[in-house]
Amino acid sequence: MKRYEVTRGCTFCATCIYECPVEAIAMGLEGARIDQEACIACGVCRENCASEAIVEIEFDAKRQKTEPTEERKQP
Numbered sequence: 001m002k003r004y005e006v007t008r009g010c011t012f013c014a015t016c017i018y019e020c021p022v023e024a025i026a027m028g029l030e031g032a033r034i035d036q037e038a039c040i041a042c043g044v045c046r047e048n049c050a051s052e053a054i055v056e057i058e059f060d061a062k063r064q065k066t067e068p069t070e071e072r073k074q075p
């Protein structure tokens with residue numbers, strides 16, 4: 001599953017906020033912030049960020065939910 005995140009390279013230009021089709025981005029004190037619940041992972045924000053401050057990352061929802069100690073409990 002793809003996810004998009006804003007890095008520290010954000011220059012507060014706000015372009016991504018206007019370009020996002022689902023209004024999933026808001027400006028915070030440290031730059032633009034993506035609401036991961038609202039984001040549909042279209043990539044438009046990354047394509048339009050002149051500072052290349054938005055990155056695409058792989059997000060494995062299953063792995064995040066799995067307890068790393070679960071396997072060790074097996075006899």
Ligand code: SF4
Binds near residue numbers: 012
């Ligand atoms: S387009 Fe890029 S630089 Fe501009 S506010 Fe969004 S993340 Fe920051």
Ligand code: SF4
Binds near residue numbers: 019021034035
């Ligand atoms: S990937 Fe698309 S939906 Fe998600 S924050 Fe960027 S522009 Fe908005």
